[in-house]
Amino acid sequence: MAGLLVFGVLLAVLLARGVVRASVSWPELLTQTLLGGVLLFLDLQGLRSLADQDRRLARACFGPSAHALLVRRIDELAASRAAVVAAVDAERRRVERDLHDGVQQRLVALAVLLGRARRGGRAPERTDALLAQAHREAQEVLTELREVAWCVHPSALDSLGLREALVGGAERSAVPTHTVYELPEPLPEPVRTAAYFVVSEAVTNAAKHAEADEVLVRVTREGGQVEVTVRDDGLGDADPAGGGLTGLRGRVAALDGRLTVHSPPGGPTTITAELPCASSSPRTPPC
Numbered sequence: 230m231a232g233l234l235v236f237g238v239l240l241a242v243l244l245a246r247g248v249v250r251a252s253v254s255w256p257e258l259l260t261q262t263l264l265g266g267v268l269l270f271l272d273l274q275g276l277r278s279l280a281d282q283d284r285r286l287a288r289a290c291f292g293p294s295a296h297a298l299l300v301r302r303i304d305e306l307a308a309s310r311a312a313v314v315a316a317v318d319a320e321r322r323r324v325e326r327d328l329h330d331g332v333q334q335r336l337v338a339l340a341v342l343l344g345r346a347r348r349g350g351r352a353p354e355r356t357d358a359l360l361a362q363a364h365r366e367a368q369e370v371l372t373e374l375r376e377v378a379w380c381v382h383p384s385a386l387d388s389l390g391l392r393e394a395l396v397g398g399a400e401r402s403a404v405p406t407h408t409v410y411e412l413p414e415p416l417p418e419p420v421r422t423a424a425y426f427v428v429s430e431a432v433t434n435a436a437k438h439a440e441a442d443e444v445l446v447r448v449t450r451e452g453g454q455v456e457v458t459v460r461d462d463g464l465g466d467a468d469p470a471g472g473g474l475t476g477l478r479g480r481v482a483a484l485d486g487r488l489t490v491h492s493p494p495g496g497p498t499t500i501t502a503e504l505p506c507a508s509s510s511p512r513t514p515p516c
């Protein structure tokens with residue numbers, strides 16, 4: 230094929246010289262040009278077909294077989310399913326712990342206060358003070374219940390969308406959080422939920438463990454996927470194998486996504502989640 234291409238180039242040069250010397254008539258020139266164009270097209274198509282065949286042979290001889298690819302995919306699905314189950318169990322344990330150590334203890338304290346107020350009927354001033362304290366305790370219990378419900382699944386995520394849920398989470402965060410949201414269209418529920426929990430967990434870790442002064446959250450569209458980036462200016466050295474990040478990795482992997490953690494000692498820490506929105510996988514909904 231390459232030799233034929235070189236031969237065609239030589240003929241084109243000879244034809245051009247004939248045109249310059251006026252030794253070639255116009256009908257002959259048109260005929261030779263048409264014939265040369267057809268031969269050039271066939272030659273290039275042949276070269277392309279040979280290159281494709283070489284790639285197929287190389288893939289068949291040196292690349293993984295269809296069976297190996299299928300086994301690998303099955304292993305990935307099994308791992309992601311196990312990670313999702315582990316993440317759900319960890320989330321349940323966290324909710325149970327928050328209810329037991331927080332809400333339940335406050336309810337016990339509220340019951341004690343009300344009991345003391347009932348027994349203090351002969352001292353109206355003391356009863357009023359106990360009732361006022363019980364009222365404050367009830368308000369704190371309601372606040373903590375809302376916090377627990379927000380961590381499980383914020384209602385704003387379904388009613389108002391991801392942007393408003395992230396803004397609400399930033400306002401409730403213990404560390405100043407700036408949110409940049411650059412998605413023009415709404416997201417499917419699985420992608421929206423995964424993106425929210427990536428941001429929520431990363432911001433919580435920055436406030437609790439990284440001693441960060443500021444967090445930047447950025448949600449953008451890159452090609453056929455949503456990219457969620459959370460960057461804090463804390464101490465860094467986050468453990469990618471930690472319970473929280475492992476759960477996030479499993480949640481993202483369940484959508485055929487990828488979670489990366491860059492956290493050198495001294496910071497900053499950058500957590501990036503890539504969530505596909507356009508995929509042939511039935512598990513990944515279109516955006």
